[in-house]
Amino acid sequence: MIQxxxxxxxxxxxxxxxxxxxxxxxxxxxKGAKSNEVNxxxxxxxxxxxxxxxxxxxxxxxxQVFNYKDMxxxxxxxxxxxxxxxxxxxxxxxVIIVFFIINxxxxxxxxxxxxxxxxxxxxxxxxxxxxxxxTVVPAIVLAVIIxxxxxxxxxxxxxxxxxxxxxxxxxxxxxxxxxxxxxxNVLGRSNFKNIGGANALGMDTLDPAGLDDIVVHNxxxxxxxxxxxxxxxxxDVIHSxxxxxxxxxxxxxxxxxxxMHMTPSITTDEMRRKPYVIxxxxxxxxIRAKKGEEPYEFNYILLCNKICGASHSNMxxxxxxxxxEQYDTWLGQQKAFxxxx
Amino acid sequence: xxxxHEHSAHGGxxxxxxxxxxxxxxxxxxxxYVFSMDHKVxxxxxxxxxxxxxxxxxxxxxxxxxxxxxxNHKFWLIEYLLGDHWGKGGTIDPNMYLALVxxxxxxxxxxxxxxxxxxTFANLLIPYQVGARDMASGFLNMLSFWFFLISSVVMLCSxxxxxxxxxxxxxxxxxxxxxxxxxxxxxxxxxxxxxxxTLFVISALLGGLNYIITVFNMRTKGMSMTRLPLxxxxxxxxxxxxxxxxxxxxxxxxxxxMDRTFGTSFYLSDIYIGGQALESSGGSxxxxxxxxxxxxxxxxxxxxxxxxxxxxxxxATQARxxxxxxRAMIGSILAIGFLSFIVWGHHxxxxxxxxxxxxxxxxxxxxxxxxxxxxxxxxxxxxxxGNIKFTPAMLFxxxxxxxxxxxxVTGIILADSALDVPVHDTYFVVAHFHIVMGLSAVLGMxxxxxxxxxxxxxxxxxxxxxYLHFWLTFVCAYGTFFPMHFLGLAGVPRRYYTNSAFPMFDxxxxxxxxxxxxxxxxxxxxxxxxxxxxxxxxxxxKSEQNPWHSNALEWTTPMAHTHGNWPGALPxxxxxxxxxxxxxxxxxxxxxxxxxxxGEIDGGGH
Numbered sequence: 007m008i009q010x011x012x013x014x015x016x017x018x019x020x021x022x023x024x025x026x027x028x029x030x031x032x033x034x035x036x037k038g039a040k041s042n043e044v045n046x047x048x049x050x051x052x053x054x055x056x057x058x059x060x061x062x063x064x065x066x067x068x069x070q071v072f073n074y075k076d077m078x079x080x081x082x083x084x085x086x087x088x089x090x091x092x093x094x095x096x097x098x099x100x101v102i103i104v105f106f107i108i109n110x111x112x113x114x115x116x117x118x119x120x121x122x123x124x125x126x127x128x129x130x131x132x133x134x135x136x137x138x139x140x141t142v143v144p145a146i147v148l149a150v151i152i153x154x155x156x157x158x159x160x161x162x163x164x165x166x167x168x169x170x171x172x173x174x175x176x177x178x179x180x181x182x183x184x185x186x187x188x189x190x191n192v193l194g195r196s197n198f199k200n201i202g203g204a205n206a207l208g209m210d211t212l213d214p215a216g217l218d219d220i221v222v223h224n225x226x227x228x229x230x231x232x233x234x235x236x237x238x239x240x241x242d243v244i245h246s247x248x249x250x251x252x253x254x255x256x257x258x259x260x261x262x263x264x265x266m267h268m269t270p271s272i273t274t275d276e277m278r279r280k281p282y283v284i285x286x287x288x289x290x291x292x293i294r295a296k297k298g299e300e301p302y303e304f305n306y307i308l309l310c311n312k313i314c315g316a317s318h319s320n321m322x323x324x325x326x327x328x329x330x331e332q333y334d335t336w337l338g339q340q341k342a343f344x345x346x347x
Numbered sequence: 348x349x350x351x352h353e354h355s356a357h358g359g360x361x362x363x364x365x366x367x368x369x370x371x372x373x374x375x376x377x378x379x380y381v382f383s384m385d386h387k388v389x390x391x392x393x394x395x396x397x398x399x400x401x402x403x404x405x406x407x408x409x410x411x412x413x414x415x416x417x418x419n420h421k422f423w424l425i426e427y428l429l430g431d432h433w434g435k436g437g438t439i440d441p442n443m444y445l446a447l448v449x450x451x452x453x454x455x456x457x458x459x460x461x462x463x464x465x466x467t468f469a470n471l472l473i474p475y476q477v478g479a480r481d482m483a484s485g486f487l488n489m490l491s492f493w494f495f496l497i498s499s500v501v502m503l504c505s506x507x508x509x510x511x512x513x514x515x516x517x518x519x520x521x522x523x524x525x526x527x528x529x530x531x532x533x534x535x536x537x538x539x540x541x542x543x544x545t546l547f548v549i550s551a552l553l554g555g556l557n558y559i560i561t562v563f564n565m566r567t568k569g570m571s572m573t574r575l576p577l578x579x580x581x582x583x584x585x586x587x588x589x590x591x592x593x594x595x596x597x598x599x600x601x602x603x604x605m606d607r608t609f610g611t612s613f614y615l616s617d618i619y620i621g622g623q624a625l626e627s628s629g630g631s632x633x634x635x636x637x638x639x640x641x642x643x644x645x646x647x648x649x650x651x652x653x654x655x656x657x658x659x660x661x662x663a664t665q666a667r668x669x670x671x672x673x674r675a676m677i678g679s680i681l682a683i684g685f686l687s688f689i690v691w692g693h694h695x696x697x698x699x700x701x702x703x704x705x706x707x708x709x710x711x712x713x714x715x716x717x718x719x720x721x722x723x724x725x726x727x728x729x730x731x732x733g734n735i736k737f738t739p740a741m742l743f744x745x746x747x748x749x750x751x752x753x754x755x756v757t758g759i760i761l762a763d764s765a766l767d768v769p770v771h772d773t774y775f776v777v778a779h780f781h782i783v784m785g786l787s788a789v790l791g792m793x794x795x796x797x798x799x800x801x802x803x804x805x806x807x808x809x810x811x812x813x814y815l816h817f818w819l820t821f822v823c824a825y826g827t828f829f830p831m832h833f834l835g836l837a838g839v840p841r842r843y844y845t846n847s848a849f850p851m852f853d854x855x856x857x858x859x860x861x862x863x864x865x866x867x868x869x870x871x872x873x874x875x876x877x878x879x880x881x882x883x884x885x886x887x888x889k890s891e892q893n894p895w896h897s898n899a900l901e902w903t904t905p906m907a908h909t910h911g912n913w914p915g916a917l918p919x920x921x922x923x924x925x926x927x928x929x930x931x932x933x934x935x936x937x938x939x940x941x942x943x944x945x946g947e948i949d950g951g952g953h
Contacts, residue, residue: 020878023878024878024882024886027809027812027882028886031888041810042807042809042810042887042888043810044736044737044738044810048737048810048814049735049736049737052737052742052814053735053737055818056737056742056745059818059821059822063825066825066826066829067829070829070830070833074830074833074837074858077833077837077854077855077858078833078836078837079769079836079837079838090765090766090768090769093763093765093766094760094766094769097759097760097763097766098760100759101756101757101759101760104752104756105752105753105756108723108727108752109749109752109753111727112726112727112730112745112748112749112752113745113749115727115730115731115733116730116735116745119666119730119731119732119733119734119735120735120737121667121734121735121736121737125734126667126734126928126935127666127667127668127732127733127734127927127928127935128668128732128733128928129668129669129927129928129929129930130668130669130671130728130731130732131669131670131671131672131673131925131950132671132672132673132674132675133671133672136728137672137675137721137724137725140720140721140724141717141720141721144716144717144720145717148713148714148716148717148759151713151759151763152709152710152713152763155709155713155763155764155765155766156706156709156710156764156765158765158766159702159705159706159709159763159764159765160702160706161765162765162768163702163705178619179529179620197617198617198618198619198624199619199624201619201624208619241617241618241619241620242522242526242529242618242619242620243522243523243526243529243620244520244522244523244632246697246771246772248772248838248840250769250838253768253769254768254769255697255768255769255771255772256697256699257697257698257699259632259633259698259699260522260615260616260617260618260632261615261616261617261618261628261630261631261632262616262631262632262633262699264698264699265699286854289854290850290851290853290854293853293854293856294850294853299850302850302851302853304851305851307849307851309840309849310840311771311772311773311840312520312772313445313515313516313520313523313842314523314529315442315445315523315529315530316441316442316445316530316844317441318445318842318843318844319441319840319843319844319845319846319848320848322848322849
């Protein structure tokens with residue numbers, strides 16, 4: 007019953023608005039003004055609004071920068087990440103400058119040249135010199151961007167060094183598993199057909215290289231200053247291994263092993279001691295306390311960044327960057343997967 | 348009835364001279380408004396269907412913005428609209444959340460901004476602006492609309508099947524989209540999605556072929572290619588892109604259908620799901636991505652170019668100036684069109700694609716920035732020293748240039764493969780493509796509706812509601828999408844039902860709330876447009892013949908929907924479409940049908 011009343015109310019509201027608009031139109035018709043025709047008053051009003059918008063828009067941008075800059079990711083915690091961040095902000099500043107200049111020109115000209123009763127437009131159909139300038143200048147700037155970008159791209163995609171620590175990241179709906187290659191630093195063969203029971207990764211029992219492999223479910227430990235090569239696999243749908251703090255990301259594709267590598271440069275403990283990270287964590291914990299949630303401690307994280315199903319938004323694994331000693335101790339406590347049986 | 352039959356049977360072929368049309372002016376409602384082959388009616392059919400679809404897509408976005416702004420809060424609206432299965436207790440089910448995101452994207456990209464935008468304005472303007480009595484084939488044109496409508500209906504039906512609609516993202520990557528075990532939406536809902544898109548592509552191809560043939564063959568006397576308004580150039584290149592790339596989407600879709608139904612393994616290999624190992628082997632999910640993005644990237648420009656074309660026409664007309672650098676504008680449209688075919692790999696930098704191949708795509712993608720920059724600068728120079736009339740359409744066109752630039756510049760970061768790595772699939776990408784593609788195309792479409800409403804419905808839209816609609820839309824659009832850059836740089840992934848599993852994102856809750864408030868106010872503002880649209884259609888003040896004092900040919904037709912467009916002979920064209928404020932002329936516009944004076948140079952002095 008209430009539903010019907012709501013529908014009736016909505017219909018009546020629409021009819022009322024339509025009648026009101028009609029009344030306004032008839033009233034202004036009586037006054038003899040062509041009220042719906044755009045006139046000089048409108049040009050002036052809209053021109054000023056455009057200028058107002060420009061100022062508000064830039065103010066909004068600056069306000070956001072000041073408000074949210076502390077909420078961005080902390081400094082990159084990997085060796086290549088530092089260079090990548092430099093390049094990112096080089097490009098970002100370039101982009102921001104272009105954003106300011108072009109939006110300014112656009113809105114300022116729109117305001118400055120709004121139609122006045124006696125104004126005339128200037129017939130100015132083209133100017134080859136000007137057009138040449140704004141073809142060539144962007145081309146040069148882009149050439150710089152491309153060269154710097156591809157240099158960086160080559161660095162991060164070059165094959166990992168021979169002595170990199172090999173770790174498999176294995177994705178399935180909706181969690182991550184890590185497999186360490188053990189003393190031989192070679193991952194044993196695996197096949198999805200072997201999956202069953204505790205053997206969630208489908209490891210091949212006959213491959214001697216796999217005998218010392220260590221399977222870890224809860225936390226990924228890596229040593230600082232050593233190159234780590236991740237071999238990434240999935241058993242069901244496409245996932246994506248994203249570690250925002252290390253500025254690395256790679257898809258996990260069923261039927262195909264992908265890889266990425268990086269060298270962590272800041273341990274978890276060091277990161278937790280940085281003043282701005284302490285500030286950030288403090289802010290977060292104030293918010294969490296209000297909601298009655300457990301306090302948070304800074305952690306590096308591995309998360310899934312390719313839509314993969316209902317619990318996509320909770321497919322994560324903590325990453326701990328240890329000092330070499332911490333790492334060796336931790337690794338010493340782990341048992342090889344096949345040794346557990 | 349037989350009278351009408353004869354008429355429609357001959358109408359398409361004879362180019363129906365007006366005398367012929369007059370003999371049969373008593374058309375039944377069915378043949379005039381429903382099974383019509385008249386380009387103007389088909390344009391209106393496309394527009395109204397698209398508006399309805401867009402409202403569905405918009406309501407969906409409001410629902411998931413409620414969830415993102417106030418995670419796991421209860422809203423009666425959600426339970427009311429989604430029912431007690433998908434919206435139990437007033438919060439969205441996670442699977443339904445993904446479904447809403449998927450169908451929102453599909454509707455906006457395909458049904459609003461491809462079908463709706465090209466379908467409306469290419470249909471309306473191509474015959475008018477090239478000086479033709481109708482499209483090359485009225486019958487195919489009618490079929491194009493009907494396939495579009497059926498496709499829309501199938502898509503809407505998929506919302507009501509068991510398991511829900513497709514929910515693997517609008518790009519429907521397999522294996523997620525291939526395996527019902529992986530997500531409930533990959534059952535019947537996904538099959539209907541694929542069917543709907545196949546029908547949609549048929550519609551796009553029928554329309555596109557018609558547009559191309561009409562522009563090439565049916566230009567009136569004197570209408571050389573370099574006298575065409577830029578709208579027509581944009582529609583032409585758009586249609587060519589569509590005809591070349593949409594068939595590839597069909598191939599991707601058909602192979603996916605085979606994998607789902609007939610047990611083939613084009614995209615599937617080495618899969619263990621639901622407690623069992625599947626038989627499929629040897630396929631590659633990456634193959635699908637290549638096929639999809641071979642359409643998917645040109646699609647961006649299929650969406651964008653018509654909007655830019657509309658902006659060119661509106662800005663030149665309302666700034667009372669010739670569009671600056673007409674030939675450079677054509678050159679940029681062609682360059683963008685060509686380059687759009689060789690950049691698809693930039694969607695796949697982190698799929699494990701060969702890094703060298705990635706480098707090639709970085710290079711080609713960044714090249715697109717050059718013609719885009721030329722276009723932006725040319726629009727701005729067109730405004731410079733203009734005599735700008737701020738109609739609602741002009742405001743939307745200026746808004747488009749702003750979003751095209753603001754959203755475009757972040758593309759420079761995303762196109763750079765190394766820099767893409769940390770922001771790929773984060774909200775930075777969501778911000779980028781919503782601003783550069785979504786907003787620009789939507790603002791362009793609004794500009795088109797306000798500008799050509801008199802040609803569509805013979806009446807004017809209400810100006811005050813137009814202004815209010817523009818400002819609310821524009822402010823809320825930037826308010827919604829601009830802050831997303833910061834979310835992305837903070838590492839927040841897209842398509843997350845909630846960020847609450849990650850304490851590191853807790854501090855961004857307020858930002859998400861801000862975005863949601865802007866999004867919902869912006870969505871509500873669209874009802875002003877819908878009201879204005881339907882109200883003005885029936886009761887708006889009648890328009891005079893050339894309300895904007897425009898040069899283009901469509902305004903030389905009488906303010907009535909005559910079959911064949913011009914009551915007498917077809918107009919003869921003597922000049923380009925941009926002689927605004929030409930020195931030595933009495934008025935500040937010279938329609939294309941006015942002969943050149945002695946010694947007068949055409950085309951801005953070329």
